[in-house]
Amino acid sequence: MLPFFTNPYPDELLYSAIARYHFYSGNLDCKDTLEELFDSRSVIPSVEIGSHFTNLVEKLGPQYSVEDLLTNHTIYSYYASFLSKQRQLEILEDVKNNGQALYTRLGIVAGGICRKEGLYYCALCAKTDSEKYGEPYIHREHQLQGISYCAHHEVPLREYPVTGGSRMQYIRFELRHMNLSDLYEVDPYEEIAIQLAKQAYKLLQIPLHSLTKIEISSMYKALLRKKNLITAANRVRQQDLYQMIKIGLSEELLTSYESDFNEEDEYNWVKVLTRNSTRHVHPLRHLLMLLYLKQDVGDLIVDNGPFGKGPYPCLNKAAGHYKKLSISSVEVTNDSKSKTPIGTFRCTCGFVYARKGPDSTVEDQYRIGRVKAFGPVWSRRLKELMGTGMSIRSIAKELGVDSKTVKKYAENPSRKSFSTVKSDRLETYRNDVSEIIRAQPQLTRTEIRNGLYKQYMYLYRYDKEWLMANLPIQRKHTEPNRLVDWNARDQEYVQRIKALHQQLLTIEKPVRITNSLIGKRLGITANLQRNLAKLPNTKALLDVITETVQSFQIRRCCKVIDRILEEDDVIKLWKVQRLAAVKSHHFHEIKDVLSKYIQQSQDVKRDEQQSI
Structure with a gap:
């Protein structure tokens, strides 16, 4: 057990407490501190969460536990409520031991958005901490991905200047390196950003593992039901939800938080979030959904259906x-x-x-x-x-x-009992149906239903077994023997698809051109799926105009570049990426293509200006 430790301050990251311990212990080499705390010189300092908590707790003493450190001094609670019970247990084991799969299980590796590379602080929090504790420290709520404001003072966060790039170091906040001025840039989304910060802070206060992904999904169903976005079959009206989110939050806001979505994508984050999917959705996107639903994190309710839970x-x-x-x-x-x-x-x-x-x-x-x-x-x-x-x-x-x-x-004694009424009618309606079948044996089931609609529907509801047993044998439906002129149809489809393709290229908000989209827009999905081999010209045209995800991203970016050129603004690739809403790892793959397009477009524009 250690002779002393810098006990964490309220909502201080464990990383920050260890950084203060390293400073006050007088250790010059960070690896000495790691050995003292974790019995290992190879532990990688982690800002967000960390690992080897079992060893650390043994060193710190009985007043600490793995669960307490994880809940109150890491950012884990930001993610925990949106994980399955199994995943929560797995992460707890990761933290106790070497943490090898920790960030993969959290979804940070594959699903990170609005990433923060450095350390962030609130100037007013730093002043308050210095007055109260004699030094500033790293607040965990200021390090959350997607959160850019302080939830308490409602001012923008600032990045702490870090020197050196070694992974084997602990950064301790010092007041002399902080910008404590009260001058901030104008932010068009300030009000939204503050709301998100407050809701994120409430996520951190939720008791460890008191909520799971299943309960959160149930809560969404309850909230969406209030907006009439759940069917009687308990399914989400996805298309209605898409439109309402884009109206309620605005596409510009979603883009600024890297949370725009393609409605046709089977795995867009809105659809994944509202389904029982095993995929991970970033906590910031959960907060955006709750923001649209006008629901406070602290007041989430479980959905028990439109009439509550019985009895x-x-x-x-x-x-x-x-x-x-x-x-x-x-x-x-x-x-x-x-x-x-x-x-x-x-x-x-x-x-x-x-x-x-x-x-x-x-x-x-x-x-x-x-x-x-x-x-x-x-x-x-x-x-x-x-x-x-x-x-x-x-x-x-x-x-x-x-x-x-x-x-x-x-x-009317015959109406004293529902079962008596039913019995009397049954006998009468059975006779009616039997009589029409005897008199006109050539009638089909549909013709009998149309002729005796009241009797048919009553028997179907209350005596279906008798009705099905006494109706004529159901005739098999046969397709009419039609001769289709596939050549003519092929030419027709080519002309219609060309016209639609031109329309799709000119719409303000680009959509990815796919066989499915064209089939739906023109009402020819069945033939494109089943009879495309009979439509060679149509198939050849579709092969040319349909887009892969990457080609669609390139077209989106080129459209943004054209707009910037028209406005005579300076073209910067980071701005193109943001306006086109392309993720960084995808944008890196198409950056060279876009650079060439920018150069060619600028050359063309320059030639046009010179000719004038």
């Missing part, structure tokens, strides 16, 4: 269990017009009721939209009350129905 109350006033939670499940369907969810609740007493959702308050679960069946318990109680001599209005109040309902069921 549900029986609302049969004639039953002894009235308002008690006796219904275990709900059947959810979609309203054909409004697309809102409709819940049907069936109790064992025979009472069946439905209402539109979603429920927004606890009181909503005691609301009836429509009674579908009263059941035998209700019918018996009605009969009992009718024998007491009570007035119709009093009986209606006792049973929780309208006076007309009491009259209807009291005067």
